Amino acid sequence: MDAFEILFTASFWVAVIRIASPLIFATMGELICERAGVLNLGIEGIMTVGAFAGWFTVYSGGDLWAGVLVAALAGALFGLLHATLTVPLGLSQHVVGIGVTLLATSLTYFTYRLVLPEVTSPPKIESFQPLAIPGLSNIPVLGEALFTQTPLTYLAFLTVVLVTWVLYRTPVGLAVRAAGENPSAVEAQGISVTGIRMGAVVVGSALMAVGGAFLTMSAFNSFFFQMINGRGWICIALVVFGSWRPGKALVGAILFAAFDAYQIRLQQISGGIVPYQVFLMMPYALSILALILVARRASYPKALMIPYQKGER
């Protein structure tokens, strides 16, 4: 099989969608936060928390969906911490975000060691299984790629639809977008900017955690250190790539996943000649290139990263 033929195999596209799923959850989460005007750099840590919380719930005998719920709640909790520090207290969103990532990550690793002190190889769980949608999954390549995934992947795509609907079709979405553009417009219309922003960060963080949980509950079936591996940072870039629009961000996530899936397969073909690190680097290099091409003209939320203090002159 040569490098070009890979693109036409169903298994390649199945992998693309699977790799994209956690990114989609977390990107939607980050997008909600940023649309409300809060940059959430806690994403990497919150995904770690979600990955562990989901996995551990199932490992201790919980139901798979209960695991997803616990992961979301754990993420929301760290989101609440982030939001409390950045919104009413108006602290630097960069510093708080990095702090939350460090805290969440180390707390997770610590907890992992605490509950499983003796293990050397990460224990596996019975994870989400692929669920073929009858009929649709029989469509060659495309149907197979999209409709032989796990329920969590379907949920990821549903999330994009839901986030789009909420942001553009509901009153609360209007308030979120306005809070990120000009918070005084929100305040002048009698809505609490603090409430909107905190709500957005909490909900967004819950989504990030579900993205993390996808990795342990639908991809690797176990939890291990460093498993998020920069995916959170990629999601921050994907939000920019998508110009803060859910649909475009989804395209970005799939594109990145495609680069990633492609480089793995390329390694197998020509790994002997070219050092494998070159292939590992490829999705990131291409992401930077895509950002340069796409995001330069992006119009970002004007109040992004600017704390809002009521009654300040």
Next chain:
Amino acid sequence: MSDTPVLRLSGISKRFGPLRANDDISFDLKRGEVIALLGENGAGKTTLMNILFGHYVADAGTVEAFGEPLPPGDPRAALDAGIGMVHQHFTLADNMTVQENIALGTQSLWRARLDRTLARQRIAQLSADFGLAVDPAATVSTLSVGERQRVEILKALYRDAGILILDEPTAVLTPAETDALFRTLKLLVAKGLSIIFISHKLHEVMAVSDRVLVLRAGRLAGERETASTDRKELAALMVGQEVKPAEVSPATVGAPLLELEGVSTAPYNGAALDDVSLTLRAGEITGLAGVSGNGQAALAALIAGTQRATGGRISVAGREVAGWSPRVALDHGVARIPEDRHAVGTIGDMSVTENVIAERYGSPRFSRMGFLDWKAARRFAEKIIADYDVKCPSPEARIRLLSGGNMQKLILGRALDPEPAVILASQPTRGLDVGAVAYVHRMLLAARERGAAVLLISEDLEEILALSDRIIVMSKGRLSTPSARGERSIRELGELMAGHSGERSDAA
């Protein structure tokens, strides 16, 4: 019914640190009445309205709307009570449509779907009823300033406001837009709304209001029926004394201090300079009139050193200076009063002290062996604050907390010390109130008395006529021939400004 006030403020007081922004202010607003809240910048007008609207919480006092007390610090309550506010700085989300901005917060946040049809119909109805034409589907960022203001008024009407507060509504409008606004206000009053109109412009206050409340230094200085007062009396109430136009003595013109010979530049905020020659002489104010965008900005930037000439020569006191730059300009005694005091004149988040030494922090006066001498800097700031009567909490205050007039006084103080040879004053009184304008004029005339060469760039023809010993009109990047004080009529100047003259431009 018409006798019961729709709004009653009693004993409102508010401090910002040591600054008394509002001090025991009480008044009533009747149904269908237009009250003008008049006062200099920093008199406390905006603070008072922000308390009324719930953006600030007053230290003391109460607000009653339609007989019901208003809970403090709650914009939602003010909105629900029928108070609408059009802020000086518009509160619109630029990336959203007109309709979205208006509908924001008018429907329950937890509805599964925003009712766009309802919003669209109601906006169309209100637009038609009040003559406020604006496209509901347009994105706010594409609208003109006048249109944005209409959206703000629609926002209030959409919520059935019975009281409309307009904070300096004309500051950003063209004359035609101002007229349209006044017509709208008449219509609103006819439909039973009550209006509070905040302004420091006397002629507007006289034109729109029924009653005038004058604020001075946070206190209510006077109340007049508009019909039984005049501009002079109101101006006196505003500043606390009779305002006299600055007296101008005959000029004693000396040697040329700054000469531009055939300079050209690239376009800068409007037209470029095209082969311009200009001489500024000691003891003379040269007024540069013109419609903005005709090259005044380029000329000011060139003299200030922030824009390079693409051709021509610049000489100071008869000697050509090469490599003109902001530093070189300052070193040759060119003082600058920039057109935009917020963007160029000051650094908003730095202190008053830091701002007053911003042009000269490296000079021996404010530094020793590369270290800043903060004591000297603070003394300088304190001296300016005392000499120019700047109202500010302390030299440590961030400069953006100051009102426009006080900021301008600091810039003047910085520019005029130590006695510069050339003063470049770009729109030095734009946005200032009567008292501050008179002050700036006196300072410029005093500088001329002691032999400085002043270039006054202004769009305000009255100001140009009052101060200038010599008037030059700028049009399409070129200068007219100069005319002496009183030589050209306003009409002739107006024609030159419109570019109707074929005169070759050389003002040597």
